[in-house]
Amino acid sequence: MTGARPTRWVVAVPMAALALATIYPLVFTANVAMKTRREYTLDRFSPTGSLRWDNIVKAWTSVGMSRYFLNSVVVVACSVALLLLLGSMAGFALGRLRFRGSSALFLGILAALFVPFQVIMVPLARIMADTGLVDTYPGLVLAYVAQFLPFTIFLLASYYSTVPPEIIDAARIDGNTTYGVYRRIMLPIGAPALVSVGVLNALFCWNDVLISLLVMPSAEHRTLMVGVTSLRGQYSDDIPTFASGVLIAAIPVLVVYLFLQRQIADGVTAGSTKG
């Protein structure tokens, strides 16, 4: 574009610098996690000579990150499973089956998409308290499902609306009921969209702190992100241990990102192209 090769290089240098600035903070954190407190005080930048796992082990065991980690894994797994189940059922019904009131329902769900959690959190906390769901795993799972379901339905409905109707007709002629079509045709055919939405929802739930703080106040039920925030106060004079806790919370996301980057991007951009 614009022909001039030098212009491209003029742009490329700051872009490369920005790329470094994007990666460096995490590299810095990993480096700090390997240092002793003394090394950190003396020199923050230089790479550690040896890979020292003491701080990571300490953060994992005595600080309690393993407990928080397990809490998060359980809650995220249950939330994503439930989101995909309810989302695919509703997405199939709204995207592919036309019935009376289906477009009005879809609009209602879209409207819910634009109600941020902050706007409903006070009454939701009260509903949770009244129903005894505060500080329980089902309570947090339900809160996550409610939060991310509209988005899940929106994406799955638009995916299912692209499935050719002939496939459904053929399955019906073979004797399938609507439920059969859902189970035998729609679930397998929707696999790519389910993976994409599932990964995205897993990230949303894993990364959340506000909903978790509100619904799971007690210490032993903390999810990993709330655990990280509690480290800040406790270990303000032991930065390497603090950095280790941060690293433990970031590594699963990094791994998921390395393997499923395309699916994540697909999920993020799906809404923009549908308009």
Place this chain on the structure above:
Amino acid sequence: MAQSSPSLTAKTAGVPPAPPRRKRAGSRAERLAPLVLVAPAVLVIVVMRLWPLLLGINFSFTGDGDRDGTAVGFDNYLTLFDDPLFRTALRNVGLLVLLLPVAVAIPGLLATFIYLKVPGHRVYRGVYFFPAVLSPVIVGAIFTLLLAYDGPLNTLLGGVGIGPVDWLGDPDVAIFAVVGVHVWATFGMALVVFLAGFATLDPSLLDAAEVDGASLSQTIRHVIVPGLSRTIQFVLVTTMIGMLTSMFGLLYVMTSGGPEGSTYLPEYYIWTQQGQMNRPALASAASTALFLIMLVVGLAQIGVLRRATGKEDR
């Protein structure tokens, strides 16, 4: 296929002419099937998203503490707008709105360069997008280390003779530091959306611009911006929503609203009134105010953009 179906029904029914009663019962189950499929999702959304919205608006007109449950009219809203903390939060929202064009232009420009294949363009998307998948808590925790008064950034700046800046401790600086970190963490999200928009752009238009000898800025103004008006609109609205509703983690970890309440945003205010001060009705009023702000800002943006690009969407 179609011809084989009667025999199939007959075979499964057992009796040669399919009994009409059973058929009707079956078709009723079939007719209800879509409703059964959507029912659980609709139930969850209505009970836990839409009902609380109404409940919250209603709640904002009742009192806290001694006046719990009694109607107080607009008292909470008066308290709210008298509270210096909430006023700071509103002022910060204004600041975010002013910074919004920058937060959209940066990923837009970067996406343009990547689309025009600057050297290394294959790598940038994957790298820039990465912080967007990290939790604000992790990002905030990392940056409390980097931005500490005796931390690495000040050491680095000290090396080139710039005095130490109290990034998170100076009331005039802290909000910019937090917003800067938020932009650092999320520009990759907008970038990916922009790139998806570019994929729908007609390449022949760009070729024509190149043949006509258009400069880069001319190409951006006359080809890319009009061609991507819908994408820009989407990014503007989602970036604004992101700034108003997904900075809680950063604020919670980096500043706790301080110093001197200077980094308060409405979402943080709602959290403190609900969680710390035990004033849920006041928090509900702040929630309703936030909802209205988002509606107004969102609609205004769409309006401005429609006029600016001279295009009617949809």
